[in-house]
Amino acid sequence: MLLGCIGDDFTGSSDLANTLVKGGMTVTQYCGLPVAPAAPDVEAGVVALKTRSLPAGEAVRQSLAALDWLQAQGCRQIFFKYCSTFDSTPEGNIGPVAEALMQKLGAGHAVVCPAFPAAGRSLYQGHLFVGDRLLNESGMEAHPLTPMTDPDIRRWLRLQTRQAVGHVAHADVMRGAEAIAEALAREAARGAGLIVVDAVSDGDLHAIGTASVDLPLVTGGSGVALGLPENFRRAGLLTGRSWSFEGVRGPGVVLSGSCSQATRRQVEIYRRDYPALEITADAVMEGRLRIGDIVAFVLSGQPQAPLVYSSADPQTVRRAQEAYGAAALAEAIEALFADLAAALSATGIQRLVSAGGETSGAVVTGLGCSALRIGPEIDPGVPALRVEDAPLALALKSGNFGGDDFFARALAVLAGGTAAGERA
Known part of the structure; x- marks a missing residue:
């Protein structure tokens, strides 16, 4: 294994795996901390954790355990993947995990770049944009678990870490990889450990990747990984092997727990x-929902691939959190989706689309998957996935990703079609 990756949620991890596959690497995504060695053909391993919303200390512990496993596989570089909207709180977890990984690796500094222009995320003068809106005006300020109220990634990161935070501005980035490397060295000489690097195009991301060739640790959204495979190719380390995705045409379902604007449009x-x-907070917390009833609904709706969703608007979510407590509500809904995924798989569901990072983590946990192979891209950042050694295909979508008709197209791709092919 050449590149070892640690993702803080399951959807972001599949996003990263998708980027690396397109870059020509043979990739496996692991669901949680692996216990067995990686297969010999794996060039990039993505350990998908569910640490984004955990207490910082626990997120650090799990991330370091993943690092130990990846180092045991012989990885030459480590990538820490977090959301392209930098989903976190003033307490963490991005800063604490990055800092802990740096210390364990003996890294003097690391790149911080959540930008993903293909999905509308750009970083300019240290400020993160979603489309033409600053992050704190994009709807992310109303996120139920990690409200992003400041678009200045440097300022947000300083709240989370003891490291000095540096910055490589776009004026340096646009001059190419050599200028970026020089700017990184300059910021490190000034004492910066975590260095925010601007990016507004894929060309910028490729240049940042090239400049990061000798760094033990790179952190960011999946976009900054665009340039990493080429470093290994130039060194003659990639085999050029590929894996052929085989779809499954069995019964399907869509499970949505994301409350993002994009997902709510897709649901509608x-x-x-x-x-x-619809799964309401009241029904979940009052114990009025039975898994068997939901399974019966899904099965009765075949072959149309029914939707089960809890994607409420921010005001409804806020009222429910005030009534039941944010942590208790999130835990209950995730537990329901985990149990539901397990029950549906047992009935023979073979295509499953999940929307939302926390929901997808719960779904994969419920399914008991240990490893996923990466298939064709459905939308930027969202690949089709095939469970190893099982007739089950998945799509794990971050809340804000995907076009309005994503669910139908995803089901078609999981069945072996194309992203522009027939509907589910």
């Missing part, structure tokens, strides 16, 4: 033509 469009069941 999908439910116009397909069976849909």
